[in-house]
Amino acid sequence: MKHxxxxxxxxxxxxxxxxxxxxxxxxxxxxxxxxxxxxxxADLTNAGDVQTMESAQQRWMEYCLQKAGAPGExxxxxxxxxxxxxxxxxxxxVYTKWWLLHILQWTGTAENVDAIxxxxxxDEPRLADGSARxxxxxxxxxxxxxxxxxxxxxxxxxxxxRIQKAIAARTLDxxxxxxxxxxxxxxxASEDKFNAWMKSAAEFSDDDRxxxxxxxxxxxxxxxxPFVIESLGSENSDVKKAAALALEKMGTVEDLPxxxxxxxxxxxxxxxxxxxxxxxDGVDAELVRALQKETDANRFQLITExxxxxxxxxxxxxxxxFAAKPDCPNRLALLTAAESLATVKEIPTxxxxxxxxxxxxxxxxxxxxxxxxxxxDASVVMKKLDDQNQAILFPLLGRIGDEKSLNIxxxxxxxxxxxxxxxxxxxxxxxxKVADSLMSIVENRNIPESLRNQALRAYVRVMSLPDDQIxxxxxxxxxxxxxxxxxxxxxxxEEKRFVIERLAAVRDIATLxxxxxxxxxxxxxxxxxxxxxxxxxxxxxxxxxxxxxKKALDTVLETSEDxxxxxxxxxxxxxxx
Numbered sequence: 110m111k112h113x114x115x116x117x118x119x120x121x122x123x124x125x126x127x128x129x130x131x132x133x134x135x136x137x138x139x140x141x142x143x144x145x146x147x148x149x150x151a152d153l154t155n156a157g158d159v160q161t162m163e164s165a166q167q168r169w170m171e172y173c174l175q176k177a178g179a180p181g182e183x184x185x186x187x188x189x190x191x192x193x194x195x196x197x198x199x200x201x202x203v204y205t206k207w208w209l210l211h212i213l214q215w216t217g218t219a220e221n222v223d224a225i226x227x228x229x230x231x232d233e234p235r236l237a238d239g240s241a242r243x244x245x246x247x248x249x250x251x252x253x254x255x256x257x258x259x260x261x262x263x264x265x266x267x268x269x270x271r272i273q274k275a276i277a278a279r280t281l282d283x284x285x286x287x288x289x290x291x292x293x294x295x296x297x298a299s300e301d302k303f304n305a306w307m308k309s310a311a312e313f314s315d316d317d318r319x320x321x322x323x324x325x326x327x328x329x330x331x332x333x334x335p336f337v338i339e340s341l342g343s344e345n346s347d348v349k350k351a352a353a354l355a356l357e358k359m360g361t362v363e364d365l366p367x368x369x370x371x372x373x374x375x376x377x378x379x380x381x382x383x384x385x386x387x388x389x390d391g392v393d394a395e396l397v398r399a400l401q402k403e404t405d406a407n408r409f410q411l412i413t414e415x416x417x418x419x420x421x422x423x424x425x426x427x428x429x430x431f432a433a434k435p436d437c438p439n440r441l442a443l444l445t446a447a448e449s450l451a452t453v454k455e456i457p458t459x460x461x462x463x464x465x466x467x468x469x470x471x472x473x474x475x476x477x478x479x480x481x482x483x484x485x486d487a488s489v490v491m492k493k494l495d496d497q498n499q500a501i502l503f504p505l506l507g508r509i510g511d512e513k514s515l516n517i518x519x520x521x522x523x524x525x526x527x528x529x530x531x532x533x534x535x536x537x538x539x540x541x542k543v544a545d546s547l548m549s550i551v552e553n554r555n556i557p558e559s560l561r562n563q564a565l566r567a568y569v570r571v572m573s574l575p576d577d578q579i580x581x582x583x584x585x586x587x588x589x590x591x592x593x594x595x596x597x598x599x600x601x602x603e604e605k606r607f608v609i610e611r612l613a614a615v616r617d618i619a620t621l622x623x624x625x626x627x628x629x630x631x632x633x634x635x636x637x638x639x640x641x642x643x644x645x646x647x648x649x650x651x652x653x654x655x656x657x658x659k660k661a662l663d664t665v666l667e668t669s670e671d672x673x674x675x676x677x678x679x680x681x682x683x684x685x686x
Contacts, residue, residue: 137172137176137177137185137188137189137192138188138192140168140169140172141169141189141192141193141196144165144166144168144169145165145196145201145205147161147162147164147165148162148165148166148169148202148204148205148208148209149162149201149202149203149204149205160417160418160449162204166208169208169212170208170211170212172189173186173189173212173215173216174212174215174216177189177216178215178216186216186218187218187220189216190213190216190217190218190220190221191220191221193209193212193213193221194213194221194224194225195224196209197209197210197224197225197228198224198227203233203235203236204235206228206236206239207235207236207239210225210228210236210239210240210242210243211239211242211243213225213243213247214242214243214245214246214247215246217243217246217247217249217252218247218249219247219249219250219251219252221247222244222247222249222251222252222255223255225240225243225244225247225255226240226244226255226259227240228240229241229244229259229268229271229272230259230268230680232673232676232677232680237268237271238271241256241271241272241274241275242275244256244275245274245275245276253276256272256275256276257276259272260272260273260276265676267676295321295324295328296324296327296328303324303328303330304332307321307333307336310336315343315345315347315348316347318340318343318345318348318351319345319347319348319350319351320351321336322336322337322340322348322351322352322354322355323351323354323355325337325355325359326351326354326355326357326358326359329358329359330359331359333359334359334360334361337352337355337356337359337360338352338356338364338367340352340355341353341356341367341371349375350376350379353371353375353376353379353380353383354383356368356383357383357384357386357387358386360387360389361389362389362390362391362392362395364389365392365395365396365399368380368383368384368387369399369412372384372411372415373408373411377411381414381415381418384415384418384419385418385419392419393416393419393421393422393424396412396415396416396419396421396424397416397421397423397424397427399412400412400413400416400424400427400428401427406437406438406439407439409431409443410439410442410443410446413428413431413442413443413446413447414442414446416428416446416450417446417447417448417449417450420449420450421450422450424450425447425450425451425455428443428446428447428450429443429447429455429458429459429462431443432444432447432462433458433461433462433465435465437465440462440463440465440466440471440475441466441471441474441475443462444459444462444463444475444478445474445478447459448478448481448482451482452482453482453483453486453489455482456479456482456483456489456490457489457492457493459475459478459479459482460479460489460490460493460502460505462475463475463476463479463501463505464498464501472501476504476505476508476537477508479505479508479509480505480508480509480510480539483509483511485509485510485511486509486511487506487509487510487511487513487514488511488513490502490505490506490509490514491506491513491514491517494506494517499521499527499530500530503518503521503527503530503531503533503534504530504533504534504537505534506518506534507533507534507535507536507537507538508534508537508538508539510538510539510540510542512542515543518531518534518535519531519546521534522550528556528560529557529560532550532556532560532563532564533563535547535550535564535567536563536564536566536567537567538567538571539571539578539580540571540574540578540579540580540581541571541572541574541579541580541581541583542580542581543571544568544571544572544581544591547564547565547567547568547571548564548568548594550564551564551565551568551595551598552598558600562600562601562603562604565595565598565599565604566604566607568591568595569592569595569604569607569608569611570611572588572591572592572595572611573588573592573611573612573614573615574614575614585615585616585617585619585620586617586619588615589612589615589617589619589620589623592608592611592612592615593623595608596608596609602632602633605632605633605636606633606635606636609624609627609633609636609637609640610636610639610640612624612640613639613640613643613644616644616647616650617650618650618653618654618657620644621641621644621650621654621657621658621661622657624637624640624641624644625637625641625660625661625664628664628668634668635669635671638664638665638668638669638671638674638678639674641661641662641664641665641678642662642665642674642677642678642681645658645661645662645677645678645681645682646677646681648684651681651684651685655685655686658681658682658685659682659685662678662679662681662682662685663682665678666678666679666682
């Protein structure tokens with residue numbers, strides 16, 4: 110366990126990550142199975158998804174460092190490390206694997222090295238960097254030997270540079286200023302012994318003061334509340350941070366003005382995390398009062414985000430009233446923060462606010478928020494529809510994807526005034542249930558070409574969705590046939606390349622054969638090569654026709670000028686027996 114103390118060092122003591130003694134007993138396997146699917150956000154632009162992801166990541170890291178990383182828990186540490194390295198060898202999202210590697214750099218041992226090394230060769234930069242960082246930090250000589258071995262065997266200059274940096278990092282002095290036994294022993298010391306030690310606090314150096322604050326945080330000793338408040342005024346960054354973290358565990362609602370001031374003027378992200386765990390009685394009510402009094406838009410937004418993080422109830426109306434003000438500069442940010450607090454009954458107000466957001470990326474994101482709240486039911490939005498707001502609500506109806514709204518959209522297609530809006534709405538549809546309608550638009554030469562191109566791209570998008578999202582029963586063979594038809598109807602290179610790119614989602618040997626026909630087309634060859642490599646990523650598919658994949662990948666290696674793509678192609682080519 111010494112390596113956790115050595116590498117995590119002073120930050121660990123401040124955060125209380127290693128030394129927390131009050132951690133409730135939990136079963137590692139069940140906790141890991143619960144949190145693993147949540148460690149990547151389904152939508153990284155959605156604050157709710159990101160919050161779920163960060164919470165899951167943090168909970169697992171705390172378990173690894175607090176429970177499994179505690180002295181005498183080597184068996185538990187080995188268990189969590191194996192859970193993580195086993196997951197690294199399965200089909201997990203990039204962000205999930207990256208986070209597991211991030212933890213393993215603190216907890217990993219010699220037994221975990223073999224599972225981490227293969228990710229050095231990943232064509233995903235975050236995984237390659239994450240594995241290099243982990244091997245740079247794990248103190249076992251096996252990690253150093255593994256880095257040296259890969260360095261000696263590779264001809265990849267990028268990989269060489271990554272490994273050389275990792276090897277260099279292992280030679281750095283990773284030690285921290287020596288602790289006396291006092292700070293560690295004070296964590297579990299008796300009250301009298303701790304008070305005797307703290308009598309000399311006025312003479313502490315900044316480092317010792319920060320350590321003392323970390324111990325106070327773990328002990329949650331409210332007798333030293335004045336010491337914490339005084340330390341918040343320190344000009345030393347470690348002391349100030351340690352004091353803020355201590356306040357999370359031992360602060361009271363009377364400290365809220367100080368904490369809000371730190372939120373606005375000190376470290377916003379740190380203070381958000383502290384507010385998330387701030388459990389003092391009456392905090393939500395005081396935050397609501399602060400929100401109601403706040404006139405500054407940016408501060409109002411930050412308080413709103415805090416309330417959303419804390420899942421505070423009864424504040425949604427205040428947030429939406431502010432967001433609806435004519436001069437509100439940050440409507441989208443407020444809707445984003447309010448989403449996790451909203452219910453169906455707030456959708457009409459969300460729509461009213463969205464209508465005030467100018468057309469563009471912010472409007473699109475507001476539509477996405479309302480679509481998520483609607484959960485496939487467009488009834489509320491349909492009731493808001495009138496002649497004046499069709500231009501705004503038609504695209505939203507499409508994004509919600511409720512078949513009850515199709516008659517409205519099909520009627521809109523018949524009118525010159527609303528035809529373009531109806532096309533855009535159908536292009537927003539989340540699945541392939543309107544694929545036939547999109548194809549009818551593509552084939553209708555009476556419709557402007559720009560709208561037909563939009564419909565073609567939407568058709569290609571939904572027709573290449575995975576089976577659990579496509580919304581219709583369809584075979585791989587039929588997906589390919591439909592995308593081939595789209596290819597024959599595409600008139601511009603942009604759409605033709607888009608079709609070829611989306612064919613990567615149709616994982617079938619027939620798809621590979623079709624894509625290979627474009628390798629001789631100078632305008633489409635780049636897109637074809639990329640799709641070939643994407644198809645080759647799947648081991649089950651390569652095994653179906655190894656000779657054909659060899660031929661396709663050899664062509665990529667001979668003709669591509671994209672070194673990264675060639676590196677991936679070479680890896681898949683070498684993997685074919």
